[in-house]
Amino acid sequence: MNFVLFSTLVFYSVVVILKILWGITGKNLALFSDGLDSLKNVFTLSLSIFFLQISSQGRDLTHHWGHKKYDSFGALVIGIFQIFISGVSGTYIIFRFNQVPSSSSIVTSFVSFLLMIFVVLSLFFVSHRLKSESIRAELLHEATDLIQTFFVFISTFISVNYIGFINSAFALIIAAVLLFNGILTVWRAEKFLLDWAPPRNVMQKIENILSESDVSVRDIKASLSSSNTLRLEITLQVDAQTPIFEAHQIAHSVEDKIISELSKMGVKVENCSVHVEPLGAHTTKDDK
Amino acid sequence: MNFVLFSTLVFYSVVVILKILWGITGKNLALFSDGLDSLKNVFTLSLSIFFLQISSQGRDLTHHWGHKKYDSFGALVIGIFQIFISGVSGTYIIFRFNQVPSSSSIVTSFVSFLLMIFVVLSLFFVSHRLKSESIRAELLHEATDLIQTFFVFISTFISVNYIGFINSAFALIIAAVLLFNGILTVWRAEKFLLDWAPPRNVMQKIENILSESDVSVRDIKASLSSSNTLRLEITLQVDAQTPIFEAHQIAHSVEDKIISELSKMGVKVENCSVHVEPLGAHTTKDDK
Numbered sequence: 001m002n003f004v005l006f007s008t009l010v011f012y013s014v015v016v017i018l019k020i021l022w023g024i025t026g027k028n029l030a031l032f033s034d035g036l037d038s039l040k041n042v043f044t045l046s047l048s049i050f051f052l053q054i055s056s057q058g059r060d061l062t063h064h065w066g067h068k069k070y071d072s073f074g075a076l077v078i079g080i081f082q083i084f085i086s087g088v089s090g091t092y093i094i095f096r097f098n099q100v101p102s103s104s105s106i107v108t109s110f111v112s113f114l115l116m117i118f119v120v121l122s123l124f125f126v127s128h129r130l131k132s133e134s135i136r137a138e139l140l141h142e143a144t145d146l147i148q149t150f151f152v153f154i155s156t157f158i159s160v161n162y163i164g165f166i167n168s169a170f171a172l173i174i175a176a177v178l179l180f181n182g183i184l185t186v187w188r189a190e191k192f193l194l195d196w197a198p199p200r201n202v203m204q205k206i207e208n209i210l211s212e213s214d215v216s217v218r219d220i221k222a223s224l225s226s227s228n229t230l231r232l233e234i235t236l237q238v239d240a241q242t243p244i245f246e247a248h249q250i251a252h253s254v255e256d257k258i259i260s261e262l263s264k265m266g267v268k269v270e271n272c273s274v275h276v277e278p279l280g281a282h283t284t285k286d287d288k
Numbered sequence: 289m290n291f292v293l294f295s296t297l298v299f300y301s302v303v304v305i306l307k308i309l310w311g312i313t314g315k316n317l318a319l320f321s322d323g324l325d326s327l328k329n330v331f332t333l334s335l336s337i338f339f340l341q342i343s344s345q346g347r348d349l350t351h352h353w354g355h356k357k358y359d360s361f362g363a364l365v366i367g368i369f370q371i372f373i374s375g376v377s378g379t380y381i382i383f384r385f386n387q388v389p390s391s392s393s394i395v396t397s398f399v400s401f402l403l404m405i406f407v408v409l410s411l412f413f414v415s416h417r418l419k420s421e422s423i424r425a426e427l428l429h430e431a432t433d434l435i436q437t438f439f440v441f442i443s444t445f446i447s448v449n450y451i452g453f454i455n456s457a458f459a460l461i462i463a464a465v466l467l468f469n470g471i472l473t474v475w476r477a478e479k480f481l482l483d484w485a486p487p488r489n490v491m492q493k494i495e496n497i498l499s500e501s502d503v504s505v506r507d508i509k510a511s512l513s514s515s516n517t518l519r520l521e522i523t524l525q526v527d528a529q530t531p532i533f534e535a536h537q538i539a540h541s542v543e544d545k546i547i548s549e550l551s552k553m554g555v556k557v558e559n560c561s562v563h564v565e566p567l568g569a570h571t572t573k574d575d576k
C-alpha cells in the first residue's frame with residue numbers, strides 16, 4: 001500500500017478514536033455518533049483497497065468466472081458493518097437522550113472539526129497522486145463528513161448554551177442516516193450478487209449488434225457482475241451441415257464485435273460465451 | 289400461506305413481544321436478549337417462506353440464470369438483521385449490566401418458557417403436515433431456543449435469589465452468540481453469491497464423467513448457486529470438419545450424462561452449457 005495513504009489512514013483512525021472518546025467523556029452524543037460514522041469511513045477506505053485487489057484478479061481454481069463480484073461483496077461487508085454500528089449508536093443515544101454536553105465539549109468538537117480538515121486535505125493529496133477512481137469517489141463522501149463534524153460543533157454549542165436536546169437529536173439523525181445508507185448499500189450490492197440482467201438499453205444494444213451481424217440468434221443471457229462488467233451467453237443457429245471450424249469462426253466474430261461495441265458504451269464483457277447449434281434444434285428460449 | 293403456519297407465526301410474534309416487554313419491565317436482561325433472538329427466528333420463518341418461493345422461480349426477463357441464489361440472499365438478509373439486533377441488545381445489556389431482575393420476573397420468564405413449548409409444538413405440527421424441509425430444519429433451531437428460554441428462567445431464579453450478575457452475563461452470552469451466528473450466516477451465503485467453484489469431489493466427479501465419454505475436454509467452469517445447485521460450462525474439442533449437427537449431438541449426450549450422474553450425488557445442474565470447438569483452436573484454459 002502507498003505510504004502516504006497508509007499514514008493518512010492511521011491519522012484518520014486516531015481522529016476517529018478521539019471523536020468517540022471525546023463523545024463519551026464529554027457527554028457529546030453527536031460527536032460519538034459522528035465518530036462511529038467516521039469509523040465506518042476508515043473501514044471503507046481500508047476495505048475498498050483490499051477488495052479492489054481481489055476483484056481485479058482473473059480466474060483461479062476456486063473462482064472459475066473471475067473475482068469481479070468481490071467489488072460488490074466489499075460494499076456489502078461495509079453496509080453490514082454500518083447497520084451494526086447504527087444499532088449500537090442508536091441504542092446508546094436513546095439511553096442517554098437529552099443529556100447536555102459538557103461545556104469543554106465545545107472545544108473538543110471544534111478540534112475534531114479541525115482534525116477532519118487535515119484528514120480530507122490529506123486524502124485529497126493522496127487521491128491526486130494515486131489517480132484512483134474509488135478513492136476519489138470516497139473523497140466526496142469525506143467532504144460531507146467534514147460538514148457533518150462542523151454541525152456536531154454547532155449542535156454542541158446550541159445544546160450547551162440554548163436548547164439542550166439539539167445535540168442528542170442530531171446524534172440520532174446521524175445514526176438513522178447511517179442505518180439507512182447501510183440498507184441502501186446492501187440493496188445496491190444485491191443487483192450484482194444475484195445476477196441481475198443489465199438495463200434495457202444495454203440489452204437492446206446487444207440485440208442490435210447481433211441483428212446487424214448476419215446470424216440467427218436463438219437466445220441471449222446476460223448479467224451484471226459489477227456496475228460496468230457483464231457476463232454474456234449467446235446461442236446462435238447455423239445450417240446443420242456447417243463444419244465446426246466455420247461455426248467457431250462465426251462465434252468469434254460475433255464475440256469480438258460485441259466486446260468492442262459494448263466497450264464503447266463503457267461496458268466491459270467479463271465472460272462471453274457464444275454457442276452455435278443447428279438451425280431449428282431448439283425453438284424457445286427456455287428449451288435446452 | 290398455510291393457515292396453521294400463519295397462526296403459529298402470529299402466536300410466536302405475540303410471545304416475542306411479551307418476552308421483550310417482560311424483559312424491559314422486569315429488568316430481566318436475559319429475557320430481553322432471548323426475546324430479540326426469538327424475533328430473529330420469527331423473521332427467519334417468515335422470510336424463508338418468501339425466499340423459497342422466489343428461488344424456485346426459473347428464468348425471467350431480469351434473471352436470465354434463474355433465481356436459485358435468492359435462497360442465499362434470504363439467509364444473508366437474516367444474517368444482517370441478526371447482526372443489527374445483536375448490536376442493539378449488546379449495547380442495551382452493557383448499559384444495564386449487573387441489574388437484578390424483579391422477583392416477579394421469575395414468573396414471567398417461566399411463563400415465557402411455557403409459551404415457547406406451545407410455539408415449538410405448533411411448529412412441529414405444521415412441519416409434519418407441510419413436509420417442508422426448510423421448516424423442519426428451522427424446527428431444530430426452535431428446539432434450542434426452547435432450551436435457551438428455560439435457562440433464562442434458571443438465570444433469573446439464580447440472580448434474584450443468589451448471584452445478581454448471572455442474568456446479565458447470560459444475556460450478554462445470548463447477544464454474543466447472535467452476533468457470531470449472524471457473521472457465520474453472511475460468511476456461508478458468500479460462497480453462493482460469489483460463484484465459488486464446487487468442492488473437489490464434485491469437480492473430480494465431473495472430470496471422471498467427461499473422461500469416460502469419448503471426447504476431448506478443453507475447459508470446465510463450475511460454480512455453486514446454492515448448496516446443491518451447480519452452474520456448469522464445458523468446452524469440448526472435436527475434429528474441425530465435424531458438421532455442427534453432429535457436434536450438437538455430442539454436446540447434448542455429454543450434458544445429459546453429467547446431469548444424470550450428478551443428480552445421483554444429490555447435485556442439481558441448474559445451468560449447463562456445453563461448447564464445442566475445433567481441435568486445437570485454443571490450448572490453455574484461459575485462452576478464449
Ligand SMILES: [Zn+2]
Nearest residue numbers: 060062063067
Ligand atoms: Zn479465487
Ligand SMILES: [Zn+2]
Nearest residue numbers: 277281282288
Ligand atoms: Zn441443444
Ligand SMILES: [Zn+2]
Nearest residue numbers: 348350351355
Ligand atoms: Zn426475476
Ligand SMILES: [Zn+2]
Nearest residue numbers: 565569570576
Ligand atoms: Zn474459440
